[in-house]
Structures are given as structure tokens and as C-alpha cells.
Amino acid sequence: MSKSDDRSLGNIKSKPSPTVASNKDLPSISPKQGETGSIASPPKPSSDNTSVQLKSEKADLPQFEKGIIDSLVSKYGDSVKIIYVRPLRIKIEVPSKDIVEIARHIRDESGFDHAESVSATDYPKTGDIEVIYHLGSYTRDDLSSHILSLSTRTDRNNARLPSLIGIFKSVEYHERESFEMVGVYFDNHPRNDRFLLPEDWADIPPLRKEFRIKGR
Amino acid sequence: MSDQEERISETTRLGLEIVKEAEEDRLMTLSVGPQHPGSGHFRFTVKVDGDYIVDCDPDPGYVHRGEEKMCEYRNFIQNIPHLERPVIHDSSNITYSYSLAVEELVKIDVPRRAQFIRAIASELNRQIYTLYWLAIYGIFLGHSTMFMWPTGDRELIIDLMEALTGARVTHAYNIPGGVRNDIPYGFKDRCLRQVTNFEKRLKEYEDIFYNNPLLRQRTEGVAILTKEDAIKLGVTGSVLRASGIPYDIRKAEPYDIYDEIDFNVQYLKTCDSFARAYVPLLDMRESCHIIRQLLDKMPESGEVRAKLQPNPKGPPGEAYRRVESGRGALGYYIVSDGTPKPYRVKISVGSFRNLLALPHLLVGSKLGDMPSVYWSLNYWPVEADR
Structure with missing residues (x-):
């Protein structure tokens, strides 16, 4: 066929992107609360000591990775806590009230344009849930191998x-999964409802630590 | 007085009731799957207005097995056989990034020869997966030759993998620290012969299927996913590369020995349904090229598996590693609390990420294009559900 020759010529046809019908029903379900500690389960040791502050080793930090977050740290100061900086991997922790603003800064200034994964982890020992956005970049070649973990x-x-859906559209299904699996309600997310679990699921979110598989 | 006003006044004069056609009366909701022969274990509902799809709501989860929860009950080694269940056709790749992440946590060095064998296994496995996908894509578009040929050729590569690993599809071959066993005697020649034969077959695939005018007419210019939208939706793998972004984890973040291999990232800039179907074929061709180099550069002898403690564990920490699978980037986020069992495992799979593109592409396209658009996304329901 005649079109076969300009396969690789790069004529990106633009299409008026159809609006993704998603805003139709706003969340009506109340957030899944963790069951109060009635279920006796041995609390696992928290991996809170993973968040080792590397302040003393700052001289050894990989320079390129450090450069990525320098503008963040200089702008937001103490609210950005650097958990670790390793080659190709950076993890920062921010307070939940600032996360939308910081995520917007990361997208617009630092060049990370999509979320690869959103993971929520339950830590009963410290009484909190950590949500990590693994952000990557398609547009900037020098960042293509890097993952910025925004937690x-x-x-x-x-x-x-x-919810970060207004910043990174790619988090839509991942956040919905985190809602049903760990029970984190995302404000402003169009659909905090069932996704992978059966519609008649009537138990606590299964990735909470007090949820035990039967017989194990 | 306009035509409509005239009609309204006429109706009022006759004392008739004016019934306005509601939007819901025009729309029809169709359920596709999970029993539909082509949808896989996956259901989505579409609303059609005449021929055009105006709404699409994916409903995955029919094969959700709770892999992530199961991981928390087993130690790092015991997790391997069940982790490959989501994509048994691509089992070497789905255990590859898991092994990489565990190696980072437990701090294991992989012997050089093992890195080559791993890469060969994962390249062969990616071809097995892609052939399976191509077969379904072919039959779904009504091209039964394209179902028979890849299914038959896939069997030859499966034989090769069986010689290598001992199992036809669920290999459990990649383990933290290397591979389970060394390559058998004569594997190198057999593999080379197979790759040469396979390259010839790929040419025939192109002639009979990809240059078929019917396929071209059904897929070219259909369901455009622009570069900007592809980035925004965070799609991966062949869907991303068909939208003009040359992004491949093997190139972007080379793992094991991929930085020593010379290959090109295959991508197209037409962004349509045809490009998404064509990129996997280009990938398979490049993969043959990679396997040749791997066989050539592989050390003749050496360890294939690092010595491990009986119940390996590392210091508390976390790792996020990814590989390029048949459906794009496949990442594992593993948190370890210092015990032999992982504290939390999150599998970020290409299918789940590409699912976001399905409503985006289907809304606004014709119902008749639905099969080709759906399968062009390289979507594997079982993997997406985990």
C-alpha cells in the first residue's frame, strides 16, 4: 500500500482527543476505614528504619541525581524530606497537604511526566500508610533511566x-487500585470504587496487614 | 418562523404532547466479555450511539489472584513460581525484574555467564509471548492463517525453551542470583538455527498479514494515540513506541549485560492502530539480532548461579527495578523489613498501564474498529489483574 513508505517519517496525525468520560459519578462511598485493632495479628516490624537520613553522606551522593532535587529542596525547604539518593533512584517524602503543589513543580520544572506505579504500603506499627508515586520521564532523555519516588x-x-490525577493523568487506575486494596481515599479522584475486587467484596481492604489469607 | 418552531406550534394546536428524545434513548450499552471469545478474561462496557462508541468503562478483575498479598506469605525464593502465573507466556520476563529487585535487596552478584543466559531466555520468551499475541490479533481480525502460523512457530521456540529450562511455559528459570540450571549441550547451535529460521518466517508474516490490504484498511489511521496523549496516559511498551517515542527499558536503563549489546529501539511515528500492531513484529526481528549477539558474546564456561543462603534476606530497604517485557516496562517495587519474606510487593505491569488508553482510544471510534483497537493495545488481562 502507498502509505507504507512514510511509516517512519514522523507525520503525527493529530486527533481532537475525545474527552474521557470519567467525571460522571463523583465519589459517594465513604473511605474504607481500617478496622479498629480488634483483629489480633502479630504486627510486623515496620520498615521505618529504611528511611535512613543520608545527610552525613551528602558528599558521596550521585551528583546528577542530587541536581534533580536541588531545586525542589531550595523551593520547598523543610517540607521535602530526602529519604535516599542512589544512582538512578531518588526518594523524597512530602507532607500530604503539599503533595499536589510539589507534584506540579516536579512535572513542570523537573521533567518527570508520568507515573509508572502507585504503591500504598500499610505500616500498622507506626499507624500510617505510605503512598509512593514512582515517576518517570519520557520527554527528557537524560532522565529516562531515573525514577523519582514521591512518597x-x-x-x-x-x-x-x-489525588494527583490533575497533575499526572496516568495515576488514575493506580490510585483506584490503591483505594480498594489498601483503603486510601483519594480526594478529587472521580471514582474511588471497586476495580479489581469482586463487586460484592465485603471485607477490609486486602492489602492491609490485618487482613490474613485463610489458613495461613 | 423556522421549521422547528412551525412543527412545535402545529403540535400545540393539535393538542399533542411533545416528547423529546432523551440521550439515554439513543444510546445502547453493550457488554464485551468476559465470555466474549476475543476479549480474554476481561470485560468492558461500551455505549454506542449508532455506529460510534461514546463511552467505555473497563472492568478488569476476573482473574485477580492477589499475587501481591501472596508474596507477603512466602520467602523470596518461594515467590518465583507463583509470580510467573500472571503471564505464563512471558514467564522469564516477569520473574526477571523480581530477581533484579531481590538481588538489589539481598545484595547478590550475578555471574556474568548467568546474565547472558537470562537475557537469552527472556528474549526467547518475549518472542513466545508476542507470537501468541499475534495469533489472537490475527484471528480476531478474521485472518485465520495468522492464527495458525504464529501458533505453529511458537511451538518451535517453546521446544527450545523446554530444552533450556525443562518446562514448556512456566519456566521459573530466573532466580535471584542467576538462572536455575546451565544451558544444555548443543543449545547454542540449535538456538542459532531456530533464530535464522524464525527471521525468514517473520518476512512471510509481513507479506501475508501486514501487507494485506484488508488489514491496512481496517487499521491505518484508526484510533490515533498522539505522542502527547501517550505521555500523559503513561502508556508503555509497543503502544508507546508506536506513538513515536523510542523508549525501551533495555536501552533507557540497561540491566545485566544489555549495555554491551548493540541494538536499535524500534518505533513508528504514525500513532495508529496499525503501528501498534506492527511494532511487536519489528521488536521480534530486533530480538533475533540481540539473541545472535548474546550467543556470540556469552562466556564458554563459568558459574550460572550465585551461592545463596538457605533463606536469603537482606537489610531493611526497598528496591524498584524494571525490565522490558512483551507488554512494556515491568517493574517490581519490593519493601523488605529485614526478614526473609518481603513486606510489600507491588507489581507495576504494562497491561495495567496500557488499559488507561482503552477508553481514550475507543471513545469516538466506530464499534467495528473495537476488536482491532483493543488487541492493538497488547493487553494481557491476566497480567493486569495480577
Whole structure:
């Protein structure tokens, strides 16, 4: 066919992007609360000591990675807590009230344009849930191998966080999954409802630590 | 007085009731799957207005097995056989990034020869997956030859993998620290012969299927996913590369020995349904090229597996590692609390990420294009559900 020759010529046809019908039903379900500690389960040791402050080793930090977050740290100061800086991997922790603003800064200034994954982890020992956004970049070649982990914490008895869907559209299904699996309610997310679990699921979110698989 | 006003006044004069056609009366809701022969274990509902799809709501989860929860009950080694269940056709890749993440946590060095064998296994496995996908794509578009040929050729590569690993599809071959066993005698020649044969077949695929005018007419210019939208939706793998972004984890973040291999990232800039179907074929061709180099550069002898403690564990920490699978980037986020069992495992799979593009592409396109658009997304329901 005649079109076969200009396959690789780069004529990106633009299409009026159809509006994704998503805003139709706003969240009506109340956030899944963690069951109060009635279920006896041995609390696992929290991996809170992963968040080792590397302040003393700052001289050894990879320079390029450090440069990425320098503008963040200089702008937001103490609210950005650097958890670790390793080659190709950076992790920062921010308070939940600032996360939308900081995420916007990361997208517009630092060049990370999409979320690869959103993971929520339950820490019963410290009584909170950590939500990590693994952000990557398609547009900037020098960042293509880097992952910026943007994490925030929320109280596990009232797990509620602002959604980043307005900043990174790619978090939509991941946040919805985190809602049903760990029970974190995302404000401003169009649909905090069932996704992977059965519609008649009537138990606590299964990735909470007090949820035990039967017989194990 | 306009035509409409005239009609209204006439109706009022006759004392008739004016019934306005509601939007809901025009729309029809169709449920696709999970029993639909082509949808896989996946259901989505579409609303059609005449021929055009105006709304699409994916409903995954029919094969959700709770892999992430199961990981918390087993130690790092025991997790391997069940982690490959989401994509048994691509089992070497889905355990590859898991092994990489565990190696980072437990701090294991992988022997050089093992890195080559791993890469060969994962390249062969990616071809097995892509052939399976191509077969379904072909039959779904009514091209039964394209179902028979890849299914038959896939069997030859499966035989090769069986010789290598001992199992046809669920290999459990990649383990933290290397691979389970060394390559068998004569594997290198057999593999080379197979790759040469396979390259010839790829040419025939192109002639009979990709240059078929019917396929071209059904897919070219259909369901455009622009570069900007692809970035915004965060799609990955062949869907991303068909939208003009040359992004491949093997190139962007080379793992093991991929930085020593010379290859090109295959991508197209037409952004349409055809490009998304064509990029996997280009990938398979490039993969043959990679396998040749791997076989050539592989050390003749050496360890294939690092010595491990009986119940390996590392200091508390976390790792996020990813590889390029048949459906794009496949990442594992593993948190370890210092015990032999992972504290939290999150699998970020390409299918789940590409699912976001499905409503985006289907809304506004014709119902008749639905099969080709759906399968062009390289979506594997079982993997997305985990």
C-alpha cells in the first residue's frame, strides 16, 4: 500500500482527543476505614528504619541525581524530606497537604511526566500508610533511566490523601487500585470504587496487614 | 418562523404532547466479555450511539489472584513460581525484574555467564509471548492463517525453551542470583538455527498479514494515540513506541549485560492502530539480532548461579527495578523489613498501564474498529489483574 513508505517519517496525525468520560459519578462511598485493632495479628516490624537520613553522606551522593532535587529542596525547604539518593533512584517524602503543589513543580520544572506505579504500603506499627508515586520521564532523555519516588504518609485510621490525577493523568487506575486494596481515599479522584475486587467484596481492604489469607 | 418552531406550534394546536428524545434513548450499552471469545478474561462496557462508541468503562478483575498479598506469605525464593502465573507466556520476563529487585535487596552478584543466559531466555520468551499475541490479533481480525502460523512457530521456540529450562511455559528459570540450571549441550547451535529460521518466517508474516490490504484498511489511521496523549496516559511498551517515542527499558536503563549489546529501539511515528500492531513484529526481528549477539558474546564456561543462603534476606530497604517485557516496562517495587519474606510487593505491569488508553482510544471510534483497537493495545488481562 502507498502509505507504507512514510511509516517512519514522523507525520503525527493529530486527533481532537475525545474527552474521557470519567467525571460522571463523583465519589459517594465513604473511605474504607481500617478496622479498629480488634483483629489480633502479630504486627510486623515496620520498615521505618529504611528511611535512613543520608545527610552525613551528602558528599558521596550521585551528583546528577542530587541536581534533580536541588531545586525542589531550595523551593520547598523543610517540607521535602530526602529519604535516599542512589544512582538512578531518588526518594523524597512530602507532607500530604503539599503533595499536589510539589507534584506540579516536579512535572513542570523537573521533567518527570508520568507515573509508572502507585504503591500504598500499610505500616500498622507506626499507624500510617505510605503512598509512593514512582515517576518517570519520557520527554527528557537524560532522565529516562531515573525514577523519582514521591512518597507521602497518611493516618491509617483515616486514610485520605489528595489525588494527583490533575497533575499526572496516568495515576488514575493506580490510585483506584490503591483505594480498594489498601483503603486510601483519594480526594478529587472521580471514582474511588471497586476495580479489581469482586463487586460484592465485603471485607477490609486486602492489602492491609490485618487482613490474613485463610489458613495461613 | 423556522421549521422547528412551525412543527412545535402545529403540535400545540393539535393538542399533542411533545416528547423529546432523551440521550439515554439513543444510546445502547453493550457488554464485551468476559465470555466474549476475543476479549480474554476481561470485560468492558461500551455505549454506542449508532455506529460510534461514546463511552467505555473497563472492568478488569476476573482473574485477580492477589499475587501481591501472596508474596507477603512466602520467602523470596518461594515467590518465583507463583509470580510467573500472571503471564505464563512471558514467564522469564516477569520473574526477571523480581530477581533484579531481590538481588538489589539481598545484595547478590550475578555471574556474568548467568546474565547472558537470562537475557537469552527472556528474549526467547518475549518472542513466545508476542507470537501468541499475534495469533489472537490475527484471528480476531478474521485472518485465520495468522492464527495458525504464529501458533505453529511458537511451538518451535517453546521446544527450545523446554530444552533450556525443562518446562514448556512456566519456566521459573530466573532466580535471584542467576538462572536455575546451565544451558544444555548443543543449545547454542540449535538456538542459532531456530533464530535464522524464525527471521525468514517473520518476512512471510509481513507479506501475508501486514501487507494485506484488508488489514491496512481496517487499521491505518484508526484510533490515533498522539505522542502527547501517550505521555500523559503513561502508556508503555509497543503502544508507546508506536506513538513515536523510542523508549525501551533495555536501552533507557540497561540491566545485566544489555549495555554491551548493540541494538536499535524500534518505533513508528504514525500513532495508529496499525503501528501498534506492527511494532511487536519489528521488536521480534530486533530480538533475533540481540539473541545472535548474546550467543556470540556469552562466556564458554563459568558459574550460572550465585551461592545463596538457605533463606536469603537482606537489610531493611526497598528496591524498584524494571525490565522490558512483551507488554512494556515491568517493574517490581519490593519493601523488605529485614526478614526473609518481603513486606510489600507491588507489581507495576504494562497491561495495567496500557488499559488507561482503552477508553481514550475507543471513545469516538466506530464499534467495528473495537476488536482491532483493543488487541492493538497488547493487553494481557491476566497480567493486569495480577
